[in-house]
Amino acid sequence: MSEKTILIAGGGIGGMSAALTLAGRGFDVRVFEQAEVFGEVGAGLQLAPNCTRVLIDLGLEEPLRSVAFLPDGTQMRHWKRGTVIGENDLGDAVLEKYGFPYFHIHRADLMRVLLDAASEHPGIELSTHAPVEAVEQDDERVCVTVGEERITGDVLVGADGIKSVVREALFGSESPAFTGNVAWRGLVPVERLPAALIKPKATVWWGPHKHFVHYYLRRGELVNCVCVVEKQGWEVESWSERGDLAELKNDFAGWHDEVQSLIDNIDRDALFKTALYDRPPMLQWSRGRITLLGDACHPTLPFLAQGAAMAIEDAAVLASLLRQAGTVEAQLKRYEDLRMERTAAIQNGSRRNATVFHMTGVKAWARNRAAKRASGRRLDWLFRYNALDAAGAPAQRTPS
Numbered sequence: 573m574s575e576k577t578i579l580i581a582g583g584g585i586g587g588m589s590a591a592l593t594l595a596g597r598g599f600d601v602r603v604f605e606q607a608e609v610f611g612e613v614g615a616g617l618q619l620a621p622n623c624t625r626v627l628i629d630l631g632l633e634e635p636l637r638s639v640a641f642l643p644d645g646t647q648m649r650h651w652k653r654g655t656v657i658g659e660n661d662l663g664d665a666v667l668e669k670y671g672f673p674y675f676h677i678h679r680a681d682l683m684r685v686l687l688d689a690a691s692e693h694p695g696i697e698l699s700t701h702a703p704v705e706a707v708e709q710d711d712e713r714v715c716v717t718v719g720e721e722r723i724t725g726d727v728l729v730g731a732d733g734i735k736s737v738v739r740e741a742l743f744g745s746e747s748p749a750f751t752g753n754v755a756w757r758g759l760v761p762v763e764r765l766p767a768a769l770i771k772p773k774a775t776v777w778w779g780p781h782k783h784f785v786h787y788y789l790r791r792g793e794l795v796n797c798v799c800v801v802e803k804q805g806w807e808v809e810s811w812s813e814r815g816d817l818a819e820l821k822n823d824f825a826g827w828h829d830e831v832q833s834l835i836d837n838i839d840r841d842a843l844f845k846t847a848l849y850d851r852p853p854m855l856q857w858s859r860g861r862i863t864l865l866g867d868a869c870h871p872t873l874p875f876l877a878q879g880a881a882m883a884i885e886d887a888a889v890l891a892s893l894l895r896q897a898g899t900v901e902a903q904l905k906r907y908e909d910l911r912m913e914r915t916a917a918i919q920n921g922s923r924r925n926a927t928v929f930h931m932t933g934v935k936a937w938a939r940n941r942a943a944k945r946a947s948g949r950r951l952d953w954l955f956r957y958n959a960l961d962a963a964g965a966p967a968q969r970t971p972s
């Protein structure tokens with residue numbers, strides 16, 4: 573392909589990662605973000621080696637390491653007794669096995685790292701306050717309408733999240749489905765907690781109809797809490813909706829003392845609540861010169877901690893394919909062919925975990941026995957994936 577201009581609708585983690593992978597392959601890229609500023613609200617993310625592989629290939633290892641926390645494992649624990657149900661090693665074990673680290677990171681820190689890199693790249697033009705309102709295409713070009721402006725390019729990537737306008741333009745409107753789960757997100761400044769109360773592990777407490785996840789962020793200065801409850805009658809999907817601490821406390825009444833300590837010390841000004849939505853896997857992501865990426869095409873429950881990772885993997889595969897010989901249409905078809913099976917497996921696996929994490933009675937007992945036996949193997953299929961090789965593009969960098 574000759575040099576092309578790629579338009580990206582949406583400047584979240586997916587859109588910004590795609591801007592970097594595409595610009596890194598020599599394309600001119602324009603990113604349109606509807607919000608006033610690029611950014612991410614509160615809370616943390618787990619970045620597994622399948623995704624740090626891509627970020628490190630982009631040259632971002634040093635800035636990421638300076639803000640990340642490196643956990644040494646994961647643990648599943650009993651909601652009331654606190655007993656350890658199952659464990660997986662992270663830390664050095666992951667680095668040795670997969671070649672890339674596992675990071676915990678504040679969303680705002682990841683976004684800052686991506687934004688700094690994108691702002692410095694001469695091939696990337698960033699626009700905020702720029703909602704993509706309409707999209708068109710013919711055999712040669714794509715065109716987006718942003719306010720009064722019509723901007724043309726060679727390819728359009730819809731990285732505009734679960735309520736994607738680009739998706740709707742391509743495939744019609746179909747609302748995402750409320751999954752019956754509500755997630756609380758909060759941060760605990762570590763100095764408020766008794767020393768060594770929280771282990772350096774991504775911990776998930778499994779309980780009846782609920783689960784509670786916590787892990788360190790920002791070099792260990794904060795503990796991120798994600799508290800998920802099956803609830804009906806409240807379906808607001810938002811990153812900025814405030815939550816009420818008393819309601820959260822009531823939701824987790826009777827849970828282990830460590831969980832209570834975390835809830836009691838959550839920063840009240842940074843407690844958010846959102847209803848969790850997803851969609852079943854799509855059968856098609858692209859039409860002509862327009863495709864989708866990230867939550868726009870595979871929104872998922874966060875119960876495998878892989879939503880952002882999938883968006884970052886998409887970005888690597890897409891950029892690699894568009895650089896290879898073949899028409900845009902053919903490469904976008906290859907892109908979905910290469911990505912769909914994995915992303916559908918993660919969407920379906922996350923859905924399954926919603927049931928598994930929240931089991932009760934004898935089912936929970938059987939689950940706990942199975943989890944003990946599976947320790948160490950559970951995450952291999954997620955971590956092993958190499959998005960750089962998937963489309964035949966060798967990694968340029970390895971971790972220091």
Ligand SMILES: Cc1cc2nc3c(=O)[nH]c(=O)nc-3n(C[C@H](O)[C@H](O)[C@H](O)COP(=O)(O)OP(=O)(O)OC[C@H]3O[C@@H](n4cnc5c(N)ncnc54)[C@H](O)[C@@H]3O)c2cc1C
Nearest residue numbers: 582584585586606618704733866867874877878879880881
């Ligand atoms: C509680 C919770 C915990 C999670 N934990 C993890 C985790 O540990 N690890 C992990 O990998 N993933 C996790 N995820 C998933 C992850 O947050 C998402 O999958 C990821 O943020 C999706 O990125 P995206 O860029 O595709 O979409 P979004 O983050 O939704 O970004 C879309 C962007 O497009 C913009 N936009 C929307 N419409 C338009 C338009 N018309 N024009 C221009 N711009 C537009 C939006 O303003 C936004 O900036 C979690 C999710 C939740 C809810």
